[in-house]
Amino acid sequence: MIKAENITVCYRMSHDRIRSIKEYLVALVKGKIKYEEFYALNDVSFEIKKGEVIGIIGNNGAGKSTLLKVISGILRPTKGTVSLQGNVVPMLELGSGFDYDLTGRENVFLNGAILGYSEEYLKEKYDEIVAFSELGDFIESPVRNYSSGMVMRLAFSIASMVNPDILIVDEILAVGDMEFQEKSYARMMELMSHGTTVLLVSHNLDQVRDRCDRVIWLEHGNVVAIGETQEICDRYVESMRKT
Amino acid sequence: MKNKAIRVGIYVLIAYLILGLLFHFIAGDSLRATADTTSPVSPKAVLGEFVEKDTIKQPFVCEYDSLTSIGVLIGTNARKNSDTIHLSIWDNPNREGEPLYQSSVNAESMKDNTTYVWELGDKAIQNAAGKTFYLELESENGRKGNSISLYYGNTINAGRFSVAVDVFPLEVNGEPRLDDDDNPCSLCLTLGGIDYHWVGTYYWYLYGGGALLLALYILYVLHCKKHEKKCVALSLINSMLKYRFLMKQLVARDFKTKYKRSVLGVLWSFLNPLLTMSIQFVIFSTLFKSDIDNFVVYLLTGIICFNFFSEAANMCLMSIIGNATLINKVYVPKYIYPLSRSLSSGINLLLSLIPLLLMLLITKTPITPAILLLPFALIMLFLFSYGVGLILATMMVFFRDTQFLWNIFSMLLMYLTPIFYPETIIPTQFLWLYRLNPMYQIITFVRTILIEGISPGPAAYLGCILVAVIPLLIGLLIFKKNEDKFVLNI
Numbered sequence: 001m002i003k004a005e006n007i008t009v010c011y012r013m014s015h016d017r018i019r020s021i022k023e024y025l026v027a028l029v030k031g032k033i034k035y036e037e038f039y040a041l042n043d044v045s046f047e048i049k050k051g052e053v054i055g056i057i058g059n060n061g062a063g064k065s066t067l068l069k070v071i072s073g074i075l076r077p078t079k080g081t082v083s084l085q086g087n088v089v090p091m092l093e094l095g096s097g098f099d100y101d102l103t104g105r106e107n108v109f110l111n112g113a114i115l116g117y118s119e120e121y122l123k124e125k126y127d128e129i130v131a132f133s134e135l136g137d138f139i140e141s142p143v144r145n146y147s148s149g150m151v152m153r154l155a156f157s158i159a160s161m162v163n164p165d166i167l168i169v170d171e172i173l174a175v176g177d178m179e180f181q182e183k184s185y186a187r188m189m190e191l192m193s194h195g196t197t198v199l200l201v202s203h204n205l206d207q208v209r210d211r212c213d214r215v216i217w218l219e220h221g222n223v224v225a226i227g228e229t230q231e232i233c234d235r236y237v238e239s240m241r242k243t
Numbered sequence: 244m245k246n247k248a249i250r251v252g253i254y255v256l257i258a259y260l261i262l263g264l265l266f267h268f269i270a271g272d273s274l275r276a277t278a279d280t281t282s283p284v285s286p287k288a289v290l291g292e293f294v295e296k297d298t299i300k301q302p303f304v305c306e307y308d309s310l311t312s313i314g315v316l317i318g319t320n321a322r323k324n325s326d327t328i329h330l331s332i333w334d335n336p337n338r339e340g341e342p343l344y345q346s347s348v349n350a351e352s353m354k355d356n357t358t359y360v361w362e363l364g365d366k367a368i369q370n371a372a373g374k375t376f377y378l379e380l381e382s383e384n385g386r387k388g389n390s391i392s393l394y395y396g397n398t399i400n401a402g403r404f405s406v407a408v409d410v411f412p413l414e415v416n417g418e419p420r421l422d423d424d425d426n427p428c429s430l431c432l433t434l435g436g437i438d439y440h441w442v443g444t445y446y447w448y449l450y451g452g453g454a455l456l457l458a459l460y461i462l463y464v465l466h467c468k469k470h471e472k473k474c475v476a477l478s479l480i481n482s483m484l485k486y487r488f489l490m491k492q493l494v495a496r497d498f499k500t501k502y503k504r505s506v507l508g509v510l511w512s513f514l515n516p517l518l519t520m521s522i523q524f525v526i527f528s529t530l531f532k533s534d535i536d537n538f539v540v541y542l543l544t545g546i547i548c549f550n551f552f553s554e555a556a557n558m559c560l561m562s563i564i565g566n567a568t569l570i571n572k573v574y575v576p577k578y579i580y581p582l583s584r585s586l587s588s589g590i591n592l593l594l595s596l597i598p599l600l601l602m603l604l605i606t607k608t609p610i611t612p613a614i615l616l617l618p619f620a621l622i623m624l625f626l627f628s629y630g631v632g633l634i635l636a637t638m639m640v641f642f643r644d645t646q647f648l649w650n651i652f653s654m655l656l657m658y659l660t661p662i663f664y665p666e667t668i669i670p671t672q673f674l675w676l677y678r679l680n681p682m683y684q685i686i687t688f689v690r691t692i693l694i695e696g697i698s699p700g701p702a703a704y705l706g707c708i709l710v711a712v713i714p715l716l717i718g719l720l721i722f723k724k725n726e727d728k729f730v731l732n733i
Contacts, residue, residue, distance in 0.1 A: 074574050106499070
């Protein structure tokens with residue numbers, strides 16, 4: 001389903017970021033353009049079968065988010081290839097495609113289009129989205145009049161109205177008030193249990209232990225281990241304690 | 244599914260055949276031949292009274308394939324003269340053989356300080372391009388006090404300046420006529436001629452050849468589709484189908500948010516060009532009006548075309564960095580962002596055509612079938628603007644100075660484009676450079692079809708296509724090469 005081969009993502013970091021032609025020319029003349037190579041991912045390979053729920057764990061800066069970006073196609077790896085079948089839906093950050101001057105209804109279609117839904121699908125699911133978001137008549141007023149909780153509710157409702165082959169989740173999202181949090185959590189669980197292939201990044205090890213079939217443990221861009229959930233999680237916790 | 248693809252292919256072919264026929268109907272004459280006249284040297288002095296047995300000999304080179312008329316700037320000394328003027332054109336300086344053209348005119352019909360034009364009619368000199376001819380003028384019975392005179396000079400006007408030009412020496416009774424600095428001079432001649440174009444001559448061959456190539460290409464694409472091979476047209480169609488809905492949403496978003504919180508809303512799309520035009524009309528009509536026919540339409544076409552370009556380029560410039568959050572979160576082909584911005588400017592352009600049409604009606608400019616060529620010019624304008632937009636969007640990601648540089652550069656380009664001034668103020672020796680400006684090519688094209696109501700010659704089509712396609716290809720190349728690095732730099 002997903003096959004990653006030798007993915008390497010290498011950033012060239014100049015010591016001071018050059019942002020203007022003048023700075024660039026000055027630095028060029030002085031011969032001072034030095035790059036430091038930084039490997040966000042180093043030779044990562046794995047294979048994921050259809051329907052598996054895979055947890056990705058590791059400390060901050062381990063390369064988890066970079067890996068998700070590579071798989072969802074946002075970032076092209078410096079080396080290596082990712083091959084996958086089916087549509088990928090990333091749930092990375094909610095509401096990033098919102099336009100605050102447009103109404104909720106217009107944003108449903110705009111955001112839905114950005115997430116790759118078809119027009120027919122959105123029209124069919126529109127009522128369901130509005131109902132789930134519990135926005136009621138607010139759906140016809142501009143998003144800039146919404147409270148932040150309402151924005152998140154609408155965003156979640158759109159993003160979760162998917163039927164993807166591959167779902168990419170950066171932390172399980174639970175937004176809004178207590179009631180909506182429960183509802184959205186249940187919704188996520190439902191999405192993840194329908195034979196969808198899921199890649200889940202989480203710092204909540206209990207969730208990972210609960211949900212995942214296998215776990216990839218990343219450290220400084222390298223794969224430390226891939227394997228059975230409980231075993232890898234135990235080893236991860238152990239290594240955390242040592243340091 | 245397979246049948247649908249074949250049907251689409253057939254539709255494309257039929258569309259080509261119909262458009263080709265329609266195009267021949269609208270522009271056929273201009274493709275075959277275009278008429279033009281040269282501008283004369285500026286008058287500097289008069290020869291003095293042109294009296295009996297005086298002979299004036301003036302060599303000249305014809306630039307046209309066929310010489311159809313010749314005009315000479317004359318003065319009548321502000322009276323009616325009863326002389327008869329004999330004009331003849333020879334292909335050699337020594338009057339050997341028969342003249343190519345000869346005509347005698349009663350001087351009474353001549354008006355003071357105007358160019359008297361001899362129409363060659365069916366005696367038009369064919370295959371004249373690049374050849375030297377000798378014009379001879381004789382007075383039959385002119386006397387002092389009852390004769391015309393002729394103007395001569397050796398400069399042309401270029402804005403506020405006059406520039407010396409090389410001329411063939413004018414001879415009066417065998418004596419070369421020189422100016423005060425001993426430079427040769429020429430009569431103020433206005434040559435009229437026709438250029439023939441092979442495009443028109445072989446139009447039907449080109450049309451048939453194009454149809455054949457198109458049919459072969461469609462077969463190739465169908466073949467690729469059947470065997471699931473990759474080819475440019477197929478991946479283009481696929482991505483168009485796949486991202487059509489997203490494009491629609493993004494364009495709608497741009498368009499809705501633009502006027503969302505303004506009172507007049509979409510009316511601004513009409514008002515904006517009209518108001519700009521009114522201001523510039525008031526300011527510039529005093530300066531240039533006498534030089535330009537139909538100044539209202541002239542000005543409005545320039546403003547509308549340039550406004551579109553400037554708006555599209557500015558929107559594209561910000562399209563990548565302005566959508567940074569999206570690019571970081573969701574995969575969408577990045578060319579979509581500048582394309583959607585250009586398209587929403589394009590809708591604005593279409594709306595601003597309405598006031599233009601209104602002005603055409605108000606100024607009673609005759610609307611001819613040539614107006615159907617407008618979509619061609621607008622598509623070229625769009626492609627050019629999108630190409631520039633792609634380059635700017637890419638540059639902006641890496642160098643934020645681009646936006647400030649572009650402000651200056653687009654202002655420079657605006658002044659280098661004949662929006663509110665006539666092209667004639669440009670010194671002739673710089674005209675070729677001036678005409679490299681893509682906006683010049685496109686705006687002049689639009690003006691020819693709207694104001695003159697005819698199709699321009701084949702060279703103008705080629706010019707428009709080149710100035711649109713070259714920037715577009717460069718833009719696509721630069722964008723494609725760098726798009727993977729965008730996400731690291733925004």
